[in-house]
Amino acid sequence: xxxxxxxxxxxxxxxxxxxxxxxxxxxxxxxxxxxxxxxxxxxxxxxxxxxxxxxxxxxxxxxxxxxxxxxxxxxxxxxxxxxxxxxxxxxxxxxxxxxxxxxxxxxxxxxxx
Amino acid sequence: xxxxxxxxxxxxxxxxxxxxxxxxxxxxxxxxxxxxxxxxxxxxxxxxxxxxxxxxxxxxxxxxxxxxxxxxxxxxxxxxxxxxxxxxxxxxxxxxxxxxxxxxxxxxxxxx
Numbered sequence: 001x002x003x004x005x006x007x008x009x010x011x012x013x014x015x016x017x018x019x020x021x022x023x024x025x026x027x028x029x030x031x032x033x034x035x036x037x038x039x040x041x042x043x044x045x046x047x048x049x050x051x052x053x054x055x056x057x058x059x060x061x062x063x064x065x066x067x068x069x070x071x072x073x074x075x076x077x078x079x080x081x082x083x084x085x086x087x088x089x090x091x092x093x094x095x096x097x098x099x100x101x102x103x104x105x106x107x108x109x110x111x112x113x
Numbered sequence: 114x115x116x117x118x119x120x121x122x123x124x125x126x127x128x129x130x131x132x133x134x135x136x137x138x139x140x141x142x143x144x145x146x147x148x149x150x151x152x153x154x155x156x157x158x159x160x161x162x163x164x165x166x167x168x169x170x171x172x173x174x175x176x177x178x179x180x181x182x183x184x185x186x187x188x189x190x191x192x193x194x195x196x197x198x199x200x201x202x203x204x205x206x207x208x209x210x211x212x213x214x215x216x217x218x219x220x221x222x223x224x225x
């Protein structure tokens with residue numbers, strides 16, 4: 001069965017700290033990978049995506065993610081977080097083999113000034 | 114270009130009442146999804162549709178029904194609301210299986 005694991009449920013950081021959020025999936029076949037962000041009281045928005053090519057992809061607001069095929073992982077990183085990064089982050093692999101769109105349980109990030 | 118629009122944005126129901134949530138998209142997307150979001154549970158897929166006239170069950174379909182009579186609209190119905198259905202409901206759409214999804218603003222439903 002397809003599954004998505006986000007290991008960090010709640011992360012608390014001070015501004016300027018580095019961030020890494022883990023995402024592992026178990027999908028067969030070709031997989032496209034997405035990270036979404038949900039700011040407090042808002043809907044989900046796309047943060048970045050990976051389809052093919054360079055496994056290190058850059059998204060909006062200084063976020064990047066690295067795809068490691070052998071580990072079925074797509075970890076999200078940011079070198080220096082800001083208070084405005086406080087949000088919930090969701091990993092979502094997508095496969096052309098399934099019609100469903102399943103999300104990880106999300107990671108709540110709190111950044112303090 | 115409105116994207117994905119959900120109505121209503123807020124609703125309070127009494128136990129046993131029924132209601133329909135409407136999701137409308139103007140991007141000509143084939144795929145549409147309904148999720149519920151609860152604290153600590155992430156987004157759970159209720160039902161989805163891969164095209165006009167089709168529907169399928171997701172992870173937590175019990176107590177909900179859906180219809181996709183028109184390509185642009187995906188309706189989520191609660192026939193007899195229960196307090197356990199208190200949640201924030203999100204609709205999403207995408208062009209195909211492998212592509213990104215676009216989300217509506219959400220509907221906050223409280224069942225008392």
